Amino acid sequence: HLAPMPDQYSRGVDWLSRYGYLPPPDPRTGQLQSKEGIETAIKEMQRFAGLKDTGKLDSDTLKLMSTPRCSLPDIIGSKDLLKKRRRKRR
């Protein structure tokens, strides 16, 4: 299980943000994601998918991330929903 290549890592982080596992980085503070935050997000994604929750971007996890899927997020926080609805009205 080779460690993910750097671009796989950044793509993995994008994937986690896109599907609701990572909150988008805070635009005001430009704060980056913390390592712990990313590991927590990876574990949550692994549990949701029924994978072993290693917290690492292991091969099973990367393989699932490249599986065709529905483009809606898996975790929909109420704020996202409100934001979505607001965007819709505009």
Add this chain to the structure above:
Amino acid sequence: YATVGLRWKKSDLTWSIQNYPSLYPFLKPDDVKSIMIYAFKAWSDVTNLNFQAAPPTSEQDRADIKISFARSLHDDGYPFDGKGGTLAHAFFPGEYEVAGDTHFDDEESWTYGDDSGTDLFAVAVHEFGHALGLSHSSTSPSIMRPYYQGAVAVDIRSYILPDDDRYAIQSLYGKKISPSAPSPKNPTSQLPKPPNTPHPKVPLKPDPSIQNRCEGGFDAVANIRGEVFFFKGPYFWRIQRSRSLVSLQPALIKNFWIGLPPGTNKIDAVYERKSDSRIIFFIGSQYWVFKDTVAMSGYPRPLSDWGMISHDGKEVKSVEAAFIWAHNGKTYIFSGGEFWRFSEAEQRHQDAGYPRFSSLWKGVPSNPDDIITEEEGDAYFFKNNSYWVVKSGEMDQDSVTRRSTAVDWMRCPEPTPTTLPGNPRGREGECNCGISG
């Protein structure tokens, strides 16, 4: 399951199709309509929701659920990403304009009933779940899992939602209470019949006198997803996890296992590959790989793929038995008094040091009709009308008892003890047969 707290305030919903897939294999508009009708039916079957196709007039733009095929940026703020990746999305219920709208990525090869592309029916049922207020589910099985799972129905007309999804939609819209579920307004008269799917025809009533389940002599036995299938001639019996026979009458193989040669009259061996749940059939010097009950394209393939060479240097021409031993996950293939062992976790490869002689398995027939293993890891060797149980992980346990397949598996009456002439007998009326007996 998960809901998003949004639902339609009405139970009669209209839908319309704004355009059709533009890529090969160019599903015909009528087929797309049929697929959408049955995808909606999956949800209306278990609730009081009614879905009505909007009449082909200006009403189409006012339908609650507008279905379209779009690519890349399609002015809803959620661009698609070309073939693969994201397949589709839908908007949750609400009062806003795009509420309920469902978009499919037009750069996918939308197909139905085969594995060559992306199954439109499976994705449509999923997306309509969103259009009704469901979010993704982490349960398996569930149509609301976010990842594409391939085709979900051999015949979409009889597709039934997994329990998790049924509970989810009923938590929003309640259970169906009308006595008889109004099936979609006979779509077949307005629309052509759904794409022809190889669905099992009503099996001709096999003549039970020909196939008496109590006679034994099965060609193959397989544990498939926890159910045990006994194959004999052109027929098979199916035993559920509860060990009860689905029917005393056998079913015709050709009506259920789609893709074997016409006139198939003997299966040599069958087993379910644990790594991907595919089902392998061996007949003569060929083998087939099945996904669920349909043979995958590219099969049959020659048995020589397996690279089995006997001790005397000959290529194996047919298989007698095949099973995966639960205690080590290895695949065992028996032929001509010898057996080979394979690892199939990733790619199939033959373990070194094989073949070995079947006589290594003490106390059981060296040329079994077939073998299965159950969850606890015990191996069941079947021969004629008997079977032997080899405890998990053992090969030379000293006492292996012979049991009756007819009684234990086929629910046949106990045979009346007979005193056979010239047979060693214990007490009056008993006979003890050796293994070969």
